[in-house]
Amino acid sequence: MTKKLFLEQNTQAGEIYAGIVLGQNGQGDHHLFLLPATTKPLNWNDAVKWAESVGGSLPTRSEQAILYGNLKKEFEPRWHWSSEQYASYGGHAWVQGFNYGGQHATRRSYEGRARAVRRLSIIE
16 A cells, blocks of 8 residues: 555544654554644643644654654644653642643643644554
8 A cells, every 4th residue: 555545545634644653562553644723832631631622632752753753744842741751759740841842741730732642543
């Protein structure tokens, strides 16, 4: 199957294909799509709910690295929430800076940007 045909058959309205994410810890690989919806700044809990309400979820840290590498221009140059909480500090979650590229943890009560993604499993 060509890339063009794959995208025609699998990309939903307004989505942008971000790339392939290699599975970790026994999970399978998947294709990653950036959903078109954006939001005003939200705390982490509200960002998680918002992403689900638009039919997706917040990206993982590794997915955010792919989004930064492949689709940086699609993001405001600010930090965006990931789906991952910071294990060492309860009440913190990881974020990706789309201005400078770094990842760090911040309080889940702070307000930041959010974008949602959709995953499509790669069946072997």
